[in-house]
Amino acid sequence: MLHAKHSAGDDDDVNWNTDDEIDNFQSSPRNVVHMDETVAKFIEMGFSIEMIGRAVEETGGENPEPLMILETLFKISTSPEASSSKSKVIDELIGMGFSEELVIKAIQEHGEENLKEITNALLSYAAEKMHETEKMHETENEDINNNYFSDDNDDINIFSGLSSSDEENELNSFHGDGRLQDLIKMGYPRKEASIALERCGKIASLAEVVDFIFAAQMARQLDEFWAASDEQERRINEPPPRRRRLNTDIASDDELIRLPNPMIGFGVPKEPGLITDRPVPIPNIALGPPYFYYENVAMTPKGVWATMSSHLYDIKPEFVDSLYFCAAARKRGYIHNLPIKNRFEIQPTPHYTIQEEFPLTKKWWPAWDKRTKLNCVLTCIASAQLTNKIRKRLEKHERDPAVQKDIVDQCKKWNLVWVGKNKAAPLEPYEMERLLGFPNNHTRGISRKDRYKSLGNSFQVDTVAYHLSVLKPLYPKGINVLSLFTGIGGGEVALHRLQIPMKLVVSVEISEVNRNIFRSFWEQTNQRGDLIEFRDVEELDDHKIEGLMDQYGGFDLVIGGSPCNNLAGANRVSRTGLEGDQSSLFYDYCRILEAVRSKASRMRR
Structure with a gap:
């Protein structure tokens, strides 16, 4: 069966962000809190005991205000003496949500310089912890729903939180037992x-827990941005070498195809010295029509691109970041x-x-925000609570x-x-369509x-x-297309x-919403060709494919694929590779392509 398109809830790993915690702390109505609680909160934010002790001393007074301590901590953490290599690594990993104990353990096991191995070890610890948590509740009814709100809330700002006064009161009075079930019901x-719940603690309000989940939701989808480093963005405007070649050699099916940097594939329009020959020629068996084109996320689990290449005639993928074509990043392989x-x-x-695409933002763009490109367009957006906090902080x-x-x-x-003024939205x-x-x-x-x-x-x-x-130029009179699970018809x-x-x-697409969008496009653009739609990929067996080809004279292009949450680079929870519910559709693509070419x-x- 053709599985439903992936949703925002599964794209990437749970990678906890502490910014909301800081804001909650700053906006707390209590001017003075018990010192033990204050220290515990700062430790949870990622500050070391030594740094907190120093901040308390520098702040002075027997009962300093937490906000003053926090400001001192920020100053200390950004000072030169606090920026050694090891403390940076520890602080950054703690800021990602890993405990200081596990971070130190991973550094001791893998060495301070081997950040990749440290991160993988920490993610493994987190996966084991999540497995233990799940087992504790295995007797309870499973009702995991990737949609954060019911259809009744479709017209509100997605992921914007609960907005009515009754719901706000519920958020603020969230104490007692049954909190897990309450969140599942939501x-x-x-x-x-x-x-x-474990991270926020027993005294946390529902608003704090919801904010925490919002932060995690976005962190799981950051594979696009965090891989696009500032260095890579700077290289966009640098003169490139006369000829760039991809390094996409596959040593074995278990070895990851290395991603190029910059990610310009076989050439992009604004870069001089375009590559006009493939680094590795197409095998003879795959030459010529019918042509095929398969897209997926660039950063996949180890060995996935090697496997996909081996199933598609050993053709080496072309990796391209769409920031060379528009104002937003989108790292994909083809x-x-x-x-x-x-x-x-x-x-x-x-x-x-960004400012060329959205010129009205130029008036309000602060000088200290140096962005010229947006992160990858994702399936979720920021909550109104977050944007309001940004305004208040500024x-x-x-x-x-x-x-x-x-x-x-x-x-970012x-x-x-x-x-x-001070208003980020x-x-x-x-705007995403543009x-x-x-x-x-x-x-x-x-x-x-x-x-x-x-x-x-x-x-x-x-x-x-x-x-x-x-x-x-190859099809001046028109083209016959077989489109496999490409969503809204890109x-x-x-x-x-x-x-x-x-x-x-x-067209084969299980989502009724996506089918309706594409059908509307087909009608509004007055297409004169024939549109045949299938909901289930299993309906397109070899007999059906051959019948369609006999009737219409064959297919000229088989296009398919889209980002799958089982493959997303930072998803360490349901990142099950090509065996996942949705990513396994790749094998259906290969089956259908083989039937077409045969x-x-x-x-x-």
């Missing part, structure tokens, strides 16, 4: 709720047998920076470099743009929640169109924008 997955010479961009070309501490840095980090994580669905290259109102008419989900799981049209542009939109007529599109070979005889 739609939160059991694992996330259990970990959040296995295809398309020609790569004479590619061209679709017109009009997109804007390449009103009080606008000139504080530590506050500015924290807020820029939040803006949540793709916030500046829309007023998440992207609207129509960043991804879709027509205006492409997803309009469905709930906001579904719009964010569908857009976050889509192709970046400008990038895909650049690759497909080589088909235009591939078809790319062909339409390239002005390549689509004589036939056979039938096409017989038709040519």
